[in-house]
Amino acid sequence: MMQAAPITQDVLTIPRKLPETALKNIVGLTREELQQALIEAGTPEKQAKMRVGQIWQWVYHWGVRDFALMTNLAKDYRALLAHNFEIAIPEIVTRQVSEDGTRKYLLRIAGGHEVEAVYIPEDNRGTLCISSQVGCTLTCSFCHTGTQKLVRNLTAGEIVGQVLVARDDLGEWPQPGAPKDETRLVSNIVLMGMGEPLYNFDNVRNAMRVVMDGEGISLSRRRITLSTSGVVPEIARTAEEIGCLLAISFHATTDETRDKLVPINKKWNIEELLGALRDYPRLSNSERITFEYVMLDGVNDSDADARRLIKLIRGIPAKINLIPFNEWPGAPYKRSSWERIQAFADIIYKAGYASPIRTPRGEDIMAACGQLKSATERGRKNAAQIAAEAAG
Numbered sequence: 532m533m534q535a536a537p538i539t540q541d542v543l544t545i546p547r548k549l550p551e552t553a554l555k556n557i558v559g560l561t562r563e564e565l566q567q568a569l570i571e572a573g574t575p576e577k578q579a580k581m582r583v584g585q586i587w588q589w590v591y592h593w594g595v596r597d598f599a600l601m602t603n604l605a606k607d608y609r610a611l612l613a614h615n616f617e618i619a620i621p622e623i624v625t626r627q628v629s630e631d632g633t634r635k636y637l638l639r640i641a642g643g644h645e646v647e648a649v650y651i652p653e654d655n656r657g658t659l660c661i662s663s664q665v666g667c668t669l670t671c672s673f674c675h676t677g678t679q680k681l682v683r684n685l686t687a688g689e690i691v692g693q694v695l696v697a698r699d700d701l702g703e704w705p706q707p708g709a710p711k712d713e714t715r716l717v718s719n720i721v722l723m724g725m726g727e728p729l730y731n732f733d734n735v736r737n738a739m740r741v742v743m744d745g746e747g748i749s750l751s752r753r754r755i756t757l758s759t760s761g762v763v764p765e766i767a768r769t770a771e772e773i774g775c776l777l778a779i780s781f782h783a784t785t786d787e788t789r790d791k792l793v794p795i796n797k798k799w800n801i802e803e804l805l806g807a808l809r810d811y812p813r814l815s816n817s818e819r820i821t822f823e824y825v826m827l828d829g830v831n832d833s834d835a836d837a838r839r840l841i842k843l844i845r846g847i848p849a850k851i852n853l854i855p856f857n858e859w860p861g862a863p864y865k866r867s868s869w870e871r872i873q874a875f876a877d878i879i880y881k882a883g884y885a886s887p888i889r890t891p892r893g894e895d896i897m898a899a900c901g902q903l904k905s906a907t908e909r910g911r912k913n914a915a916q917i918a919a920e921a922a923g
Contacts, residue, residue, distance in 0.1 A: 554615065554616055554617040555568055555615060555616050555617070556616070556617050556618070556619045556688045557586065557590060557616050557617070557618050558590065558618060558619060558620060558688040558691055558692055558695065559686060559687035559688025559689070559690065559691045559692070559734075559737065559738060559741060560687070560688070560737075560741075561687075561737050561740055561741065562583050562587065562744070564737075565583050565586065565587070566579045566580060566583045568615075568616070569582055569583065569586075572611060572612075572614075572615040572616070573611055573615075574608075574611070582604075582608075584746065585601070585603060585604060586601065586604075586612070587744070587746055587747055588746055588747065589601045590618055590747070591741070591744065591746070591747025591748050592705070592746065592747050592748075592749075593704060593705065593707070594695070594698060594699065594704030595618075596618045596620075597618075598612040598613045598616070598618075599613070619688070619692070620692035620695045620696055620699075621638035621639060621640050621646070621689060621692045621693060621696055622638065622639040622640075623636055623637070623638060623696060623700070624637040624638065624639050624645060625637040626700065632652045633649060633650065633651050633652070634649065634650040634697075634700065635647060635648075635649050635650075636648045636649070636650075636693075636696060636697070636700070638692075638693065638696060640665070640685070640689045640692075641686075641689070642683075644665045644682055644683070645665070646662040646664075646665055646685065646689075646693075646724070646725050647662060647724060647725060648660060648661050648662060648693040648696070648697065648724055649724065650697050650700075650701070650717070652716075656715075656718040656719055657701075657715070657716045657717050657718050657719070658718070658719040658720070658721055659693070659694060659697050659717045659719070659720050659721070660721050660723050660724050661690060661693040661694065661720060661721070661722060661724050662685065662690075662693065662724030662725035662726055663684070663685055663690060663722055663724070663725070663726040663727070663728040663731045663734070663735055664681060664682075664683070664684050664685060664725055664726025664727065664730065664731055665681070665682035665683050665684075665685065665725065665726070666680050666681040666682045666725065666726070667680075667681055667725055667726050667727060668680075668681040668726075668727060668730060669727050669760050669793070669794065669795055671760065671780070671782075671792060671793050671794070681726075684726075684730070684731040684734060685726070685731065685734060686734055687733075687734045687735075687737040687738040687741070688738075690734060690735060690738035691738045691741050691742060694717065694720065694742060694748060697717055698716075698717055698748075701716045701717065703715070703716045703717060717750075718750075718754060719750075719754045719755070719756070720742065720750060720754065720755045720756070721755075721756045721757075721758065721778075722735065722755075722756070722757045722758055723756070723758040723778070727759065727760055727762065727795075728757050728758070728759060729757075729759045729762035729765040729766070729769065730762060732765050732768065732769075735757070735773070736772050736773050739752075739755060739757075739773050739775060740773075742755065743755070752773070752774045752775045752776075753775075753776060753817075753818075755773075755775040755776065756775060756776040756777070756778050756821065757769060757773065757775050757776070757777055757778065758777075758778040758779070758780060758823065759777070759778075759779060759780065760779075760780040760793050760795050761779060761780070761793070761795050761796065761799050761804045762795070762799070763799040763803050763804055763806075763807045766807040766808065766811060767807065767810065767811075767814060769811075769815070770810070770811050770814035770815035770817075771814060771815075773815075774815045774816065774817070775815070775817075776817050776818075776820075776821070777808075777811055777815070777817065777820050777821070778820070778821040778822075778823055778852070779804070779808065779820060779821070779822050779823060780793060780823050781793075781822045781823060781824055781840075782823070782824055782825050782827075782831060783796075783801075783831050783836075784801075784831065784836045784839035784840050784843060785801075785839070786800050786801055788830065788831055789801060792827075792830075792831070801843065805843060805844070805847070808820055808847055809846065809847055812847075812848050818848060819847075819848035819849050819850055820847060820848065820849050820850075821849070821850055821851075821852055822840075822844060822849055822850070822851045822852065823852050823854060824840070824851055824852065824853055824854065825854045825855075825856050826853055826854060826855055826856055826866065826867035826871070826872050826875065827856050827864045827865070827866075827867060828856075828864065828865040828866060828867045828868065828871070829865075830864060832867040832871050832872070832875055834874065834875070834878060836875070837874075837875045837878035837879055838878060840879065841878070841879060841882045841884070844884075849884060850884060850885035850886070850887070851879050851884055851885070851886045852887060852889055853872055853875065853876055853879075853886060853887070853888045853889065854889045855867065855869075855872060855888065855889070872888055873888070876888055
C-alpha cells in the first residue's frame with residue numbers, strides 16, 4: 532500500500548503565472564527541467580528537489596493527472612501547481628484493435644497534428660511502438676509512412692505521452708492498496724513509429740530519460756530499442772547519452788540498391804554506417820545490434836544478398852530481423868515469397884547469426900511495420916483523388 536508522506540506547510544511566495552501564456556506541461560520534462568520550472572513558479576529552492584520526487588511519482592508511477600489528488604502535498608502548493616502547470620497527454624482520435632490483439636492509436640497533438648502508436652501484445656511481453664516525428668523526412672521507397680511529408684518534430688512530452696496513453700488504455704497503473712503486481716503490459720518500447728528518431732535527438736533522449744527513470748515508468752534501457760535509418764553522426768551520441776538497444780533499417784547489401792530503398796544512404800553510405808556501428812556495443816554496453824531487413828521480391832532477397840550481408844556485418848555483434856514486406860495501397864514492391872524468405876534466413880542462420888522472421892502484426896488495421904500513416908492524411912489524399920476524378 533502506498534505510504535503517503537505527511538502533509539507539510541510550505542513557505543511559498545504568492546503564486547505567479549510562468550511567463551508563457553499557456554500552462555507548462557510537466558509530462559516530458561527531465562528532473563532538472565522540472566526542478567527549474569518549479570523554482571520559477573515560486574517553489575523555494577531548498578524544497579524543489581523534494582517536490583520533483585513527489586510530483587514525479589504521482590505522474591509516472593501512479594498515473595495521476597490532477598494536482599488535487601497529490602495528497603502528500605499541501606493544498607496551497609497544489610494550488611500553485613495548478614496555477615502554473617498541466618499534466619497533458621495526446622488525445623486519442625481513434626483506437627483500432629486487430630484480430631491478433633494489436634492496438635493502433637491515432638493521436639492528436641498540439642496544432643491539430645496527428646501521429647500513430649501501436650501496442651503489440653505477445654505471450655511474454657508487450658511492445659509499444661512509438662513515433663518521434665509528425666510524418667517523416669526520409670522518403671524510404673518501401674515505407675508508407677515515408678510518403679507522408681515531415682511536418683515537425685515531436686516534443687519530449689508528446690513522445691512520453693504516447694506511453695502514458697497506452698498505459699491508460701491498458702489499465703496498467705498500480706492501484707493504491709492493491710497487492711503489488713510486477714506484470715508489465717508495456718514491457719518494451721521501440722522507437723520505430725513515424726519519423727527518424729535521430730533527427731529529433733534531444734527530445735528523444737529526454738523522453739527516454741523520463742521513461743527509464745527508476746522512480747516512475749522504470750523501463751530498463753535494455754527494454755528500449757531505437758531504430759534509425761543511419762544518421763551516422765548521432766549514433767555515438769545515442770550510445771553515450773541514451774544507451775538503449777539499437778536497430779538499423781538496413782534493407783540492402785549494395786549502395787546502389789540502398790540508395791533507392793533508403794535515400795539517406797546517399798549521405799552516409801554502407802561503409803560509413805557500418806564504421807559507426809562497430810563501436811556501438813562497446814560505447815553503450817549493449818549486447819548486439821539488430822539489423823532490420825525488409826524482404827522485397829526480386830529486389831534484395833537473393834542468396835547473393837544474404838551472403839553479402841553476412842560479409843558486411845562480420846565482426847559486429849548482431850542479429851538480423853527479416854521483415855516480410857507489409858504491402859499498402861500503391862506500394863511499388865511485393866513481398867518476397869515465404870520460400871525465398873526461409874532460404875535467405877537459412878543462409879544467415881548457418882553463418883552463426885540469429886535470423887528471426889518477424890510475424891506481421893496488425894495488418895488488417897494498417898498497423899504493421901512500415902504502414903503507419905495518419906488516417907487524416909490518407910483521407911485528404913482520397914478526397915483529392917476523388918475531386919480530380921470528378922473534374923476529369
